Structures are given as C-alpha cells and as structure tokens.
Amino acid sequence: MENYVSAQLLLLGQAALLGMLGGVVYDLLRPLRRGRLIHLTDALFTGGGLVLMVWFLTAVSRGEARLFLLLGACGGAGLYFLLLAPLLRPLWDFWSAAAAAFGRLLALPLHFGVKLAKKIGNFLKKHFLFWKKYATMKQYRWEYPPSTRRRKGERYGTEEKHKKTPERSAGRTGAADPAGRDGL
Numbered sequence: 001m002e003n004y005v006s007a008q009l010l011l012l013g014q015a016a017l018l019g020m021l022g023g024v025v026y027d028l029l030r031p032l033r034r035g036r037l038i039h040l041t042d043a044l045f046t047g048g049g050l051v052l053m054v055w056f057l058t059a060v061s062r063g064e065a066r067l068f069l070l071l072g073a074c075g076g077a078g079l080y081f082l083l084l085a086p087l088l089r090p091l092w093d094f095w096s097a098a099a100a101a102f103g104r105l106l107a108l109p110l111h112f113g114v115k116l117a118k119k120i121g122n123f124l125k126k127h128f129l130f131w132k133k134y135a136t137m138k139q140y141r142w143e144y145p146p147s148t149r150r151r152k153g154e155r156y157g158t159e160e161k162h163k164k165t166p167e168r169s170a171g172r173t174g175a176a177d178p179a180g181r182d183g184l
Helices: 005-032 037-060 067-127 131-143 166-173
Strands: none
Touching (some): 005 037, 005 067, 037 067
16 A cells, blocks of 8 residues: 555645635525524534535545644644635625525515515404304394394384283283183
C-alpha cells in the first residue's frame, strides 16, 4: 500500500472546501434561526452535514476514514467564519430581507382572504343569530299536520275548550242538563 502525498493534499483541500460549504449553508440558515425555527434549522444543518460528510468519507476517499479529512473540514469551516463570513454577511442580510419582503408580498392574498372570511362570518353571525331556534320552529311545523296548527290571526288560548257550549251555559244558569247528567 503506497502513500501518495499529493493525493492526500488534494483530499485535504476538498475537505476544507466541504467545511467552507458547511459554513455558507450555516450562514444562509442564520436568518431563519429565530423563535421556534431554531431547533428545526439546527437539526436540518446537522443532518445535512452528517450525510454530506459520510458521503465524502466513503465516496471521495474510497471508504477509508481518515482523521485529517475531518480536521480539514473543521479547518475549512473555521477559515470561512474568520475570513469570509464578515465580508459576506451584509450580502446575506440583504438577500434575506429581500426574501422576507417577497414572502410578505406572496402572503397578501392569504391575509385579505382571512379578513374577508372574518367579515362574512360576522355578517352570517349577525343575520342568522337564531338559526338553531329557526330550525327548531321549522321542524315543529313539519311534525304536526296543518289542521292541528293555529290559523293565522287566531289568538293563543282560543281553542275549543274555551268556547261556550250549550251544556256549559246550561250549567251556569242553573237549567237542567240536556244530556241528563244533573250536575255530575
């Protein structure tokens, strides 16, 4: 087994570029690292970096795990954060602000749709406040045939039992009961 120094230096340079790529991705995820998204972006970065590093160790270095490749990747990330990140941060801030403004612009129809739905809901709530009672009244009308319902214009309590009949009027005046029941 031979040891080629030039091939190892090439692998070290590729590992440093991989580390710098990891630093760029971390800087691009920096604007999203606020509030509840911090854990999601960290998990995304860590998972992606792990998959990329395993691919690099197996495919590029032909399955040989070499410690200097891990050190080269960490060194490349360190070089990026020390030298290039301060120069590129204003550029990333500009593009993240532009992306946020574009996202707000895309969300405007959704915002107006929610406002319209609230207005329609308030309108329906105002005009159909007694919807449940209305449905109950309609059901009540359907349960009884039209002959048992009160007619329009009749007052409540004017049913048959309150109308004067000959036997009631006879009982009040003291006359004899026409049916022959004599006060029973």
